[in-house]
Amino acid sequence: MAKARKLGLKERYALLTRGLDWETTYQPMDKVFPYDTYEGIKIVDWDKWEDPFRLTMDAYWKYQSEKERKLYAILDAFQQNNGHLNISDARYMSAVKIWLQGITPLEYAAHRGFAHAGRSFRGAGARVACQMQSIDELRHAQTQLHAFSHYNKYFSGMHNFAHMRDRAWYLSIPKSFFEDAMSAGPFEFVTSISFAFEYVLTNLLFMPFVSGAAFNGDMATTTFGFSAQSDESRHMTLGLEVVKFMLEQHEDNVPIVQAWLDKWFWRGYRLLGLVGTMMDYMLPKKVMSWKEAWEMYWEENGIALFNDLARYGIRLPKHHEVATKEKGRLTHELWATLYQYGNALGLHTWVPEDEELDWFSEKYGEQFDTMYKPRLLYFRELEEKGERFYNNRLPMVCQVCQIPIFYTEPDDPQSQCVRIVESKDTKHHCCSDGCADIFNREPEKYVQALIPPQQVYRGEADGARDIFEYAKYLHLESGVDTGEYRNSPDHKNWQAWHAATPDNSDEAA
Amino acid sequence: MADNVFIALQNNSEAQPIIEAIVADNDGAVVSESPGMVKIDVPGRLVIKRETVTEKLGREFDLQELHINLISLGGNIDEDDDEFILSWGV
Numbered sequence: 071m072a073k074a075r076k077l078g079l080k081e082r083y084a085l086l087t088r089g090l091d092w093e094t095t096y097q098p099m100d101k102v103f104p105y106d107t108y109e110g111i112k113i114v115d116w117d118k119w120e121d122p123f124r125l126t127m128d129a130y131w132k133y134q135s136e137k138e139r140k141l142y143a144i145l146d147a148f149q150q151n152n153g154h155l156n157i158s159d160a161r162y163m164s165a166v167k168i169w170l171q172g173i174t175p176l177e178y179a180a181h182r183g184f185a186h187a188g189r190s191f192r193g194a195g196a197r198v199a200c201q202m203q204s205i206d207e208l209r210h211a212q213t214q215l216h217a218f219s220h221y222n223k224y225f226s227g228m229h230n231f232a233h234m235r236d237r238a239w240y241l242s243i244p245k246s247f248f249e250d251a252m253s254a255g256p257f258e259f260v261t262s263i264s265f266a267f268e269y270v271l272t273n274l275l276f277m278p279f280v281s282g283a284a285f286n287g288d289m290a291t292t293t294f295g296f297s298a299q300s301d302e303s304r305h306m307t308l309g310l311e312v313v314k315f316m317l318e319q320h321e322d323n324v325p326i327v328q329a330w331l332d333k334w335f336w337r338g339y340r341l342l343g344l345v346g347t348m349m350d351y352m353l354p355k356k357v358m359s360w361k362e363a364w365e366m367y368w369e370e371n372g373i374a375l376f377n378d379l380a381r382y383g384i385r386l387p388k389h390h391e392v393a394t395k396e397k398g399r400l401t402h403e404l405w406a407t408l409y410q411y412g413n414a415l416g417l418h419t420w421v422p423e424d425e426e427l428d429w430f431s432e433k434y435g436e437q438f439d440t441m442y443k444p445r446l447l448y449f450r451e452l453e454e455k456g457e458r459f460y461n462n463r464l465p466m467v468c469q470v471c472q473i474p475i476f477y478t479e480p481d482d483p484q485s486q487c488v489r490i491v492e493s494k495d496t497k498h499h500c501c502s503d504g505c506a507d508i509f510n511r512e513p514e515k516y517v518q519a520l521i522p523p524q525q526v527y528r529g530e531a532d533g534a535r536d537i538f539e540y541a542k543y544l545h546l547e548s549g550v551d552t553g554e555y556r557n558s559p560d561h562k563n564w565q566a567w568h569a570a571t572p573d574n575s576d577e578a579a
Numbered sequence: 580m581a582d583n584v585f586i587a588l589q590n591n592s593e594a595q596p597i598i599e600a601i602v603a604d605n606d607g608a609v610v611s612e613s614p615g616m617v618k619i620d621v622p623g624r625l626v627i628k629r630e631t632v633t634e635k636l637g638r639e640f641d642l643q644e645l646h647i648n649l650i651s652l653g654g655n656i657d658e659d660d661d662e663f664i665l666s667w668g669v
Contacts, residue, residue: 079643079660122656125643133646140647273651277587277616284615292615296589300649307656357613371653374582378655378667 083124088117091194105190109255112320116193119315122307130202134209137297141213144293149220158286158354160564161555163225165283165352166218166291167417168344171231172244173275174214177298179248181207183259190256199308203264206301213297217290225560227416227551234416234544237531239464239522240408242472246519247341251334253515257316258330264309266334266387267341268302270375273367275345276302282349282357310375317382324383333511335387336504340471343404350401350430351422359433364397389504392480398434399483402442407476409449410461413537416546418555421450441483458554462537464523468501469516470508475501493517581623584654584665590617594648596635597627603635604628616650624666625654 077085094102106113147153157163181204188200222228235241251262280295313331316323346360358366368390376386409419422430427446430438452459465474469491479485480503489506491498493513500506509516525531526540534540541548550559586601588594590612601619602608604627609620619625632640642663654665 079658122658123643123646124658125646129643133643136647273653277618277651278613281613281615296615296650299651300646303649303652304646306651310655370583371585374584374667375653377582381668 079124082126083121086126086128087121087195087198089194090198091192099192103190103192105256106192109257110326111257111316111323113193113316114319116191116195118318119193119195119199120311121195121199122311123304125202125304127198127202134206134301137300138209138213141293141297142216145213145217145220145290148217148289148293153289154221154224155567156287156289160225160560161354161418161420162286162288162352163221163227163560164417164419164555165279165348166221166288167225167227168348168352169291170214170218170228171234171238171416172241172344174211174218175232175235175241176244176248177207177210177214179245179252180263181205181211183207183248183252183263186252187256187259196312199311200260203301203305203308206298206305210294210298210301213294217294220290224563226558227418227546230545231416234546237522238414238416238544239467239472240411240415242467242520242522243344244341246472247337250337250515257312260309260312261316261327261330262334262337264305265313266309266331267338269306269309270335270368270372271338271342272302272306273371274342274363277367278358278363279345279349279353282353282355285357286353286355313379314382317379317384321383328384329511331384332388333508336389336393336502336508337471339393340468340473340501340505343400343473346401347404347408351405354426356426356429359430360401361397361433364394369394388507389502392502392504395480396477398437399441399478402430402434402438403477404473406442406445406449407465407474410459411465411474411537412553413460413462413548414464414541414544414546414552416544416551418553418558418560420555421446421453437483453554453556460553464526464537464540466499467521467523468505469498469519469521470500470505472519472521473501475499477501582667583620583622584625584652584667585618585620586625586627586652586665587616587618587650589648589650590615591648596637596640597632597645597648599635600631601625601627604631621665623668624664626665627663629661 093099100107184200184204184207188197188204191197191200218228235245251259254262276295276299280292280299283291283295313327316327349358349363350360376384408415412419427443449459465476467474475488477487479487487502489500489503491500491506491509496517498509498517500509526534531540531543534543538548541552546552555561588597594617598610598617598619602610605621605625607622611618627642629640629642642658642660645663652665654667657664
């Protein structure tokens with residue numbers, strides 16, 4: 071028998087992603103797939119869906135297993151060689167803690183979300199892509215937990231992340247983001263997660279931050295981070311594909327997609343404030359400021375993407391100019407907030423060292439020197455007097471993004487920005503015009519948001535009467551898992567471990 | 580001027596021949612290194628040719644092996660067995 075000619079990539083993809091489905095006969099297709107029409111998106115020809123990577127299931131498993139082999143070899147080496155001692159400073163662990171508490175659960179949520187979206191689409195190509203992404207996201211959750219499990223043996227705050235995730239005021243920021251997406255229809259879900267979040271915004275998380283992890287000696291995070299990001303490239307591509315697919319299928323889809331891009335750009339941007347704070351404040355050795363990352367990944371790469379979509383009638387997302395105006399203040403305002411509410415955080419906060427303040431001055435210029443540095447120095451002064459500043463009442467948070475309402479007016483960084491919205495004679499508070507717009511578009515959805523500080527006042531936090539009882543309800547031990555870094559158990563352990571190392575004993579003395 | 584497309588790869592010895600191939604095949608490629616990664620920007624269009632990578636690597640290269648060391652990218656993708664192209668427009 072003559073050897074068959076090897077098929078090309080495009081042919082293999084066509085054969086392995088088409089003809090897997092069938093027209094149902096016992097029930098009408100619209101009843102089997104009720105969710106892919108009710109958002110108003112019109113699809114004329116599902117076969118026009120193409121995965122530009124043309125990854126088939128067999129190739130998927132081949133490359134994923136290779137990524138896993140590489141990753142686990144490194145994690146083994148990391149654990150066996152006390153990798154936790156090689157990070158730049160134990161303050162760095164706050165970034166790891168926020169990742170575990172806030173981001174890892176999102177990976178698991180994405181796994182569930184894509185499984186659901188895959189079931190909802192009637193086109194086989196879209197279903198295959200969602201299936202792969204669903205499996206990827208589960209892998210990300212698992213590899214992150216494996217990587218962090220080593221740190222959990224040595225550092226505080228990592229012992230009960232799943233419990234905290236459903237109760238902590240600051241973790242409702244990422245949680246509400248994803249639950250908003252998961253409770254939308256399948257097209258909006260994929261637009262929100264794969265496009266707005268992954269294509270437009272997660273470069274800021276996985277590139278400069280993970281590169282920063284490498285710079286700070288965190289071999290575990292660097293390895294799973296870049297391993298996950300190689301999957302993200304595929305997800306981003308899926309996100310761009312789904313957006314182009316919707317726009318090409320029917321002109322009626324254009325305004326729907328635009329509204330989703332407006333909404334999810336702003337929600338993603340608000341969420342990424344936490345990542346900016348990780349980059350600027352939680353990396354003791356700094357690589358790139360949030361401002362520089364915003365310029366590179368949004369102002370250059372993100373806008374290039376929207377320029378490309380202009381031919382479909384898509385414009386830049388609403389309020390993008392506000393995000394750009396805020397690039398010099400976002401992380402400073404958010405860090406000051408985390409610092410104050412430290413008694414209800416499962417990670418440590420601190421005033422940066424002098425050389426870090428110099429770095430901020432270099433990166434952020436006069437705005438930092440006149441507005442944020444004096445506040446940090448004041449915090450330091452109080453701490454030195456033994457009066458470390460804490461705000462011991464939980465903050466009022468935005469009804470949409472759930473970030474405390476402390477950001478400032480776009481054109482006046484000295485005035486607090488609050489927007490009051492109304493639905494059925496009840497007032498709700500938003501942090502920005504972006505969030506107020508999102509609320510006003512779907513008030514029925516956002517009036518139902520579960521707001522942790524409000525729940526505490528309702529007695530739902532086991533009747534907690536103050537911030538310390540609330541911390542206990544989160545399973546956080548005050549003064550161990552929470553509050554100031556200086557003289558915390560993490561800090562003292564770090565000093566003790568390094569004092570015990572002969573090489574460092576001279577320096578310490 | 581055309582907007583830049585970009586690709587970012589892990590900065591390891593497996594990715595080196597790919598980076599060299601990109602620089603060889605794309606005029607105007609700007610390579611920026613950060614800890615752990617390399618980002619390459621090219622105005623308008625970036626191509627990775629299987630043949631060039633094969634030559635630099637000294638063994639047969641399947642373009643889908645890119646996935647293993649890929650970190651991120653920006654641009655519309657067109658991929659077949661011989662070329663992986665990122666571009667804006669069309």
